[in-house]
Amino acid sequence: MKYRTVLLFGAPGSGKGTQGRILGQVPDFFYFSCGDAFRNLRIDDPIGKTFIEYSSRGLLVPDDTTINLWSRNIQASTMDGSFNPTRDTLILDGIPRNPKQAEMLKDVLDVKGLLHLACLDKAKMIERLQRRALRENRLDDANLEVIKKRLDTYDNETKPVVDYYGPKLVHQIDSSEHPVKVLRQILDVVVKL
Ligand code: AP5
DSSP: OOEEEEEEEESTTSSHHHHHHHHTTSTTEEEEEHHHHHHTSOTTSHHHHHHHHHHTTTOOOOHHHHHHHHHHHHHHHHHTTSOOTTTOEEEEESOSOSHHHHHHTTTTEEEEEEEEEEOSOHHHHHHHHHHHHHHSOOGGGSOHHHHHHHHHHIIIIITHHHHHHOTTTEEEEETTSOHHHHHHHHHHHHTTO
């Protein structure tokens, strides 16, 4: 069975997590953030160590490790009843992160739409991440060089995912606006999917 899926897509700081957590509160939606799944691992978990090694340099974790973690989490959420695949729409944040991951997931995801949270103002996204660094203890927000590397990784490796899914599935969302206005744009799309 394929999971009915909506992808939340965008650069670091574009607001995927902010909007995804809100959508996840709506009945019949299940929100999964790949970054949160990595951060929730224990520090002595081998995948947790791999995550720190890559994310602290602004790099993507290798694909096999990432897809493995994703499958493990989705299976666990299905078993504990928090995710009901026959009823719920899966809201994915941060995965697939490159065309290879999209290919690895093609037999399990029925992608209904990709919401591209776009903010052309890079300085604004950097400022958001630096402000978040003061509130949350994220290694990858702590240093400007790592933030810039994450933005480069997004441009070079992640953005091609938009072309992988193609224009029929892609919806542009202006994420430079206030979060409540971003949410309104997202809901306008999601109700029609
Ligand atoms: P991940 O956790 O996915 O980080 P990211 O993509 O860099 O995204 P962020 O969490 O930084 O930003 P966001 O878009 O969610 O913004 P948020 O809503 O928090 O990945 C971290 C690392 O894990 C990766 O670098 C990689 O190493 C690894 N990884 C994860 N998935 C992977 C995969 N599939 N494959 C390989 N590796 C993977 O908002 C940011 C801040 O801005 C917040 O403080 C928020 O309050 C504020 N904000 C949000 N929206 C607005 C707004 N509209 N106006 C003003 N402020 C706003």
